[in-house]
Amino acid sequence: MKKEAMLQSDQGSSPNLSVNLGGINLINPVVAASGTFGYGSEYRDFINPAELGAVAVKGTTLEPRAGNAPPRIYETASGMLNSIGLENPGIDGFLKNYLPYLNSQGVTVLANIAGNTIEEYAEMAARIQAHGGIAGIELNISCPNVKKGGLQFGTDPDMVYQVVAAVKAQTSLPVIPKLSPNVTDIVMIARAAQAAGADALSMINTLMGMAVDINSRKPVLGNIFGGLSGPAIKPVALRMIYQVHQEIDLPILGGGGVINAEDALEFIMVGATAVSIGTGIFVNPNLARDVVQGISRYLQANGLDNLEQIRGAALQK
Amino acid sequence: MKKEAMLQSDQGSSPNLSVNLGGINLINPVVAASGTFGYGSEYRDFINPAELGAVAVKGTTLEPRAGNAPPRIYETASGMLNSIGLENPGIDGFLKNYLPYLNSQGVTVLANIAGNTIEEYAEMAARIQAHGGIAGIELNISCPNVKKGGLQFGTDPDMVYQVVAAVKAQTSLPVIPKLSPNVTDIVMIARAAQAAGADALSMINTLMGMAVDINSRKPVLGNIFGGLSGPAIKPVALRMIYQVHQEIDLPILGGGGVINAEDALEFIMVGATAVSIGTGIFVNPNLARDVVQGISRYLQANGLDNLEQIRGAALQK
Amino acid sequence: MPSLENGLVVRNVQLSRDLYEMEFIAPNMAGECQPGQFVHVKVGSEDSPLLRRPLSLYDVDHHLGSVILLYKVVGKGTALLSQLQAKNYVDVMGPLGRGFTLPNEKRNVLLVGGGVGIAPLVYLARELKERECNVKVVHGTQTRADLVAGERLGKIGVDFLPATMDGSAGCKGLVTDLLNKKVDPGWVDILYTCGPELMMAAVAEYARRHQIRGQVSLEEKMACGVGACLGCARQAKSNDAHYVKVCKEGPVFDLNDVSWEQSN
Amino acid sequence: MPSLENGLVVRNVQLSRDLYEMEFIAPNMAGECQPGQFVHVKVGSEDSPLLRRPLSLYDVDHHLGSVILLYKVVGKGTALLSQLQAKNYVDVMGPLGRGFTLPNEKRNVLLVGGGVGIAPLVYLARELKERECNVKVVHGTQTRADLVAGERLGKIGVDFLPATMDGSAGCKGLVTDLLNKKVDPGWVDILYTCGPELMMAAVAEYARRHQIRGQVSLEEKMACGVGACLGCARQAKSNDAHYVKVCKEGPVFDLNDVSWEQSN
């Protein structure tokens, strides 16, 4: 396995893995994906959250939410479905009870906010701005807009523009819309986000999916539909990031199915500035460390000293 | 595994597996997916094509096509990417040189046609109508429209309407548009197809994806992007069929990632009238036979005698 | 503190048609274990089956620094687990979750296990005996062959009452039938149970009726196993809107804190 | 006629760091095999790794009804294959593809193999000897340990000329260096080759220069293995617009019909 070979050999001084994600300096390009690393403390016995370039915390709403009725997760071929339903303590509860631990550990924190209305997004951004302790705001626009009859914000360029603009108006922090892959034209969505002043883009969120229990003849999830994540979706994530990087000049927090360093390198080669890991953490709680080391070894084995030298390499003719 | 248990136990007289797919009578609900079973003769040493409910032949264009430059396929986590590029002998070459074998074997044949323009679709439909020997026409609308600057027919409801209507005007055969999953709102597309007179719907086609070789730092496919198929996409396929079956009253040829009888049953339970198998055939050339037997055993083990009793079961409250 | 280790398999033997017992050496892990906790096991290839599988601690050998599991082959993951052989390594994370709360003084304790649900109760029984509790263990299974814990429990020195559906050993019928016939509720100070959902619900009802306090070990599908993904949610009795996380707040819960609606 | 069989593994032994030899019993299949054809092997779980792996026929034992493979562990599939043990079953489809065209009369034949590319040439050598051809086999590898076919070829009774890059056995350097030094092109009536793309290109050039006719066994990634998916396309020399399917029109092609542009 040539790949592995490359990752094993280890020579030279360790390369510089720091990156700048739309104004946020990360010590390395590996970011815990929202909803998969809780609030940073859950995995403390396995990994120090400060080892990660950044931690995107669980999606937060204006008011606390109990989340969806179980069952909430289901394993699929090289992937999993989840319908957590944004269970969270609400923005104030998060800032008051969960953020302090992350700050005490010196973790670079990305808030991940989800609203039912544009006003809710703006209000949460304002509270984050006023509170401090957050490096950037990831906008989860994959949730239904109650005013517009449940149509997802993230699937309509106009709504994406409005949400991003409204949030930018409330904060000086870097704003990173997280794009939904469940769209016809991801570039159009990304362009709307850019026009509204997005500092970077996060992609991809989960693909909407479902599964059926053939014995009960019912959907396996209490919520019927759930988000598909894990290695199964990696080819779709790579393709969308490639398309966006080709057309739009914004740094990308790219991920979807990363379970090892080779996967992360693929994302960097299609243009990702930083790489998010989610489901992969469930499989390997040390994944962040393993990916950082693996990327470092790859650069060394190839006589490279920073990530710029390979970023977007797959797009060069 | 309860599942297996159910599929093993075998009692009672074999149930009736015949189905009617938009006017086409199938002896069983298992259909070979276009492009994965060639023209029916390639797998003859392993399975008699007449054992299948129907065979959807390789996508055919008006003129012969050489297809894309290799590499054309790549394995991914529980899936594969392909960028064959519709290599085919052209509609006349197909009717003259490949259809006779299928007819001689008494196979129920679904043509699968792809055009660059609406006129090409109509012209192919007319030639099929004139020639005979075809049970129905599957419209591959996942290909770019040269006139409209490459935008895929299948992603725009208006174009879907026009293509289906144009084809219907040329033939009395059942017309089955094959929907692309790379869209924001699959129901809107399905509704346009229905409005234009589609007799059934085929879904889903592949998800657009890609992969990168981290050693060469280039895309693995000669064509850069390819279609993702196999078990990885099953949750997305089930979700889209569920959504369409809930809203639209048309029979569905459903598939995407089926590799065993349990998978096929899931598709039937979200509303599929017939089930297509593609990539799964590469893994198990006898898959069609195994799925038919498995479905039959499931019905018997559950004291059922036809598929109507479980079709769409997952949608019942 | 839980850890991630490659346990060295020393044994992985088939006990009945679908029940296996595996022992692996993982000193750090073994040193941390408490009855009722679980380990999160990764089997197969990197991407399939993808998720870890939660398995209770059947027992721990502090001398050898090993952990012992009792598992039933029900699907892909457990089938692959059953193929591991001595000298293989197994990727394990743990111990995880909140185990049983043990009484501080000598008590009369009733353990009720159903099927492979006996697993956590064996480790618990040993710890209870070390605290000089009087321990009665009721184990219900389909048939005699599934009563695989009898010998261990014998060694531990508990009062063992088996029940089988087919009557091939012990009382014929459900554990609850046996409880009503053979156990004096008055004797029981504390009750612990683990098994199929419906059995646990019935045992909980028995405890409620006789006002016996106790705990139960629950099962939900899990991804992270550490409280990060919120996937293993289960409705809490106390408050309908609130969902407990079985991996972190459990898997062991006080009987009064559990709602059995899901199971009906 | 090719078939789908569960071959009974009788041997799966490691020959060098990454080379393995496996023999499995599959009578129907063995009865149909021709040198240069391949079998399509499914390993792992149902969904991962998903696709079958094409492997050449290293030899066939018609007496035992068995098929013998020589394979190099390069990734997931071959790694899993190497874990199979005697008495296990292996899911195999074949024989597939178009094999070598053998001369009808006694001829002087040169076989040039690179690395594990020697596999199809061993079976071919045996058949050629049975037709009383004079057979010279050149095998190039990295080092002595990879010259695993020497013994078989000795038994078959061919003239064996090894070459190693590190000079640990035979001539030091590339097979083409050896050809130029040690083989009289005038002696060669027919040439067959299989190995790394660049080596085959060089050998093809050697054959062209000396006007030797011959055949080559090519490799492309495959899905169906029977000509149904059109995935294993490769540009044909004859006509740029046309792509041959390695699984069905090949894997063996006449040297004149192959374009080596891909490999540069």
Ligand SMILES: Cc1cc2nc3c(=O)[nH]c(=O)nc-3n(C[C@H](O)[C@H](O)[C@H](O)COP(=O)(O)OP(=O)(O)OC[C@H]3O[C@@H](n4cnc5c(N)ncnc54)[C@H](O)[C@@H]3O)c2cc1C
């Ligand atoms: C805290 C806890 C302790 C457990 N202890 C034991 C034990 O000691 N011995 C034992 O045999 N089993 C135990 N189980 C159940 C065990 O986790 C499942 O049987 C196992 O995960 C099945 O995996 P599989 O791949 O064989 O089955 P599959 O059905 O293929 O699994 C598919 C998915 O469903 C999950 N799943 C299936 N059944 C269960 C279940 N009952 N509970 C939770 N997740 C499930 C799997 O983890 C996997 O994610 C325990 C479960 C939990 C939650």
Ligand SMILES: Cc1cc2nc3c(=O)[nH]c(=O)nc-3n(C[C@H](O)[C@H](O)[C@H](O)COP(=O)(O)OP(=O)(O)OC[C@H]3O[C@@H](n4cnc5c(N)ncnc54)[C@H](O)[C@@H]3O)c2cc1C
């Ligand atoms: C006709 C034919 C005959 C072959 N005969 C032999 C043989 O006798 N001995 C031997 O060791 N190898 C042989 N190969 C190569 C062998 O098929 C690959 O080494 C093997 O498929 C690698 O699988 P993997 O999962 O270990 O590697 P991975 O890299 O994990 O495989 C990933 C994917 O790429 C494909 N792939 C990787 N390398 C090759 C390759 N060189 N050719 C075709 N597909 C590839 C795999 O089939 C799989 O689909 C042959 C290939 C072909 C086409």
Ligand SMILES: Cc1cc2nc3c(=O)[nH]c(=O)nc-3n(C[C@H](O)[C@H](O)[C@H](O)COP(=O)(O)O)c2cc1C
């Ligand atoms: C259990 C779970 C919970 C998630 N919760 C959130 C969330 O609250 N907000 C969000 O933006 N994305 C959420 N995601 C999506 C992930 O952040 C990530 O975008 C997605 O899972 C794809 O990456 P992966 O394949 O590495 O997991 C969640 C994913 C999972 C599996």
Ligand SMILES: Cc1cc2nc3c(=O)[nH]c(=O)nc-3n(C[C@H](O)[C@H](O)[C@H](O)COP(=O)(O)O)c2cc1C
């Ligand atoms: C190699 C390959 C070639 C395909 N060619 C076509 C085609 O020509 N026309 C078409 O409509 N779909 C084509 N498809 C899509 C399949 O028909 C099917 O819709 C898709 O693969 C999902 O099903 P599966 O997961 O069972 O393969 C092709 C798929 C594969 C893997």
Ligand code: FES
């Ligand atoms: S499994 Fe993740 S919270 Fe319990």
Ligand code: FES
């Ligand atoms: S592998 Fe399918 S055509 Fe060759």
